[in-house]
Amino acid sequence: MSFLALVLVIISAFMHATWNYLAKRSAGGYTFVWLYMVVSIVVYAPFVIGLLMLMDHHIGWLELGFMAGSAAIHLAYSLLLQKGYKIGDLSLVYPVCRGTGPLLVAIAAVFIYDERLTTLGIIGIALITCSIFVITGGMQAIKKANTFVPLLYGLLIGVLIASYTLLDKGAVSVVMISPLLLTYGSMIGQVLFLSPFVLRRRSEISREWRLHRKEAIGVGVLNQLAYILVLTAMTFTPVSHVAPVREMSIVIGTIMGSRMLSEGFGARRIAAAGTMVAGVIAVALQ
Known part of the structure; x- marks a missing residue:
């Protein structure tokens, strides 16, 4: 991985952990998601307009499909x-x-994008798997109902992370869609999908904006910028390298949850997050 790609991904990791902390603090639902997406569209509109004016970008059915x-x-x-x-x-x-997410990406990229997975990469995947097991508290925690359900959510979210990472890698490096345009088009699509459900409850929009305006603005700016940096790195770097290194944000997010939100088991989870970072670095260096 080049130094430029490493810098982009590490900066993105800090932004990513921060917006997740803000999202957790908001405790919002799909109304909050709609709000921060609208913020994103407004904030990034001037940059998209400037990009379209300065550079010629073809947007056909294939690009719209992605x-x-x-x-x-x-x-x-x-x-x-x-x-x-x-x-x-x-x-x-x-x-x-x-x-x-990166665990699945590293494996799938071997078959989809013909990327290599070496012995060092396999060791990294093993470290990631073990650290996930430790963070969740092992078999005792899995047997507890209050931990088992969040664990399932975490795993399913990881599958979705791998899915959009692999799809977007193809968009920016094969179809050659600009990372900014891909992200902006995705934002517009998400707002269009959500609007019929959200606009029927306009009082809830006002309430959510009044209570969590700062969080919506913070997530709206950092969420998209963090991902644009990652997509930019993926235009010239294998996705099996970018996705794992991006998870440096795991340590930051774990510390935020344990210290700033007063969540329990901080020492164990932080130690396991450190092991996970070692694993993702091994995958990145394969």
Whole structure:
């Protein structure tokens, strides 16, 4: 992985953990998701207009198809993430979903994009798997109903993360869609999908904006910018390298959940998150 790609992904990791912390603090549902998506569309509109004016970009049915597919998977991810944060700790749901995603990406990229998985990469995957098991508290925690359900949410969210990562990798490196345009098209698609449900409850929109305006603005800006940086790195770097290194955010998110949200089992989860980081670095260096 080049130094530029590493810098982009690490900056993205800090942004990603921060917006997840804000999303957890909001405790919002699909109305909150709609709000921060609208914020994103407004904030990034001038940049998209400038890009279209300065550079010639072809947007045909293939490009629109990728944008629609990305929007559908991202929307499912966002809604499921909000639900997961409602019923589980940030320091549990976040590491599990962020650890599962790159694990699946590293394996699938071998078959989809003909990327290599070496012995070092396999060791990294083993470290990731073990750390997920430790973070969830082992078999005793899995047997507890209050942990088992959030764990399932974390795993399912991880599958969605892998799905949109692999799809968007193809969009920016094979179809050659601009990362900014892909992200913006995905945002518009998500807002269009949600609007029929959200606009019927306008009083809830006002209430959510009044209570969680700062969180909606923060997530709206950081969520998209973090992903644009990752997509930019993926235009010249194998996805099996980018996806794992991106999970440096696991440590940040775990510390935020354990310290700033006063969630339990902080020392164990932070130690396991460190092991997970070692695993994702091994995958990145394969």
